[in-house]
Amino acid sequence: DAKTTQPTSMDCAEGRAANLPCNHSTISGNEYVYWYRQIHSQGPQYIIHGLKNNETNEMASLIITEDRKSSTLILPHATLRDTAVYYCIVKRGSGNTPLVFGKGTRLSVIA
Amino acid sequence: GAVVSQHPSWVICKSGTSVKIECRSLDFQATTMFWYRQFPKQSLMLMATSNEGSKATYEQGVEKDKFLINHASLTLSTLTVTSAHPEDSSFYICSARGAELSTDTQYFGPGTRLTVL
Numbered sequence: 001d002a003k004t005t006q007p008t009s010m011d012c013a014e015g016r017a018a019n020l021p022c023n024h025s026t027i028s029g030n031e032y033v034y035w036y037r038q039i040h041s042q043g044p045q046y047i048i049h050g051l052k053n054n055e056t057n058e059m060a061s062l063i064i065t066e067d068r069k070s071s072t073l074i075l076p077h078a079t080l081r082d083t084a085v086y087y088c089i090v091k092r093g094s095g096n097t098p099l100v101f102g103k104g105t106r107l108s109v110i111a
Numbered sequence: 112g113a114v115v116s117q118h119p120s121w122v123i124c125k126s127g128t129s130v131k132i133e134c135r136s137l138d139f140q141a142t143t144m145f146w147y148r149q150f151p152k153q154s155l156m157l158m159a160t161s162n163e164g165s166k167a168t169y170e171q172g173v174e175k176d177k178f179l180i181n182h183a184s185l186t187l188s189t190l191t192v193t194s195a196h197p198e199d200s201s202f203y204i205c206s207a208r209g210a211e212l213s214t215d216t217q218y219f220g221p222g223t224r225l226t227v228l
Contacts, residue, residue: 096208
């Protein structure tokens with residue numbers, strides 16, 4: 001699976017949009033971009049995933065560039081409860097391929 | 112939907128004893144389950160992949176005789192840490208994937224914190 005690069009940490013003011021970037025320049029055509037987050041001492045929480053089109057759900061939006069070499073996760077109105085480590089993971093769409101976690105981005109939402 | 116539970120949420124045991132951790136998919140059938148562990152200030156590390164009714168596939172460096180994984184039903188997988196030692200103290204997390212769930216998404220349990228004295 002392709003490797004991803006994320007900033008180590010980011011800050012965001014409460015109520016503002018949090019934009020978390022991810023580079024995945026070696027992504028293959030059949031690989032999806034997944035985003036998870038892990039709040040301290042909890043299991044990772046699924047946020048969103050996409051292949052090539054932009055996606056939106058109740059939690060976030062995922063913007064994937066046309067060449068698919070990078071993406072941005074957008075939390076439209078960050079709250080203190082969004083403080084967590086966010087993981088961008090690229091994975092093939094086959095059933096038994098596990099998620100492989102990198103170091104992620106530590107997002108701190110500040111009041 | 113897509114809820115995964117783990118039991119216990121935390122456990123303290125003496126060195127040399129064995130500890131069993133259960134992972135259950137509550138509202139879907141998990142054809143594949145994964146076990147991870149996480150040491151403080153580190154990311155999740157994949158330990159093994161298990162398919163219902165088959166032997167687990169372990170990642171390099173993970174001792175299969177020490178970390179016994181059983182996936183006997185479509186809703187339950189267990190991880191047994193045998194002869195636990197202090198260096199096995201960690202946060203153990205399972206995840207599950209179901210065939211009927213959309214596009215291969217994995218859902219994670221809340222984790223089990225193991226402390227070996």
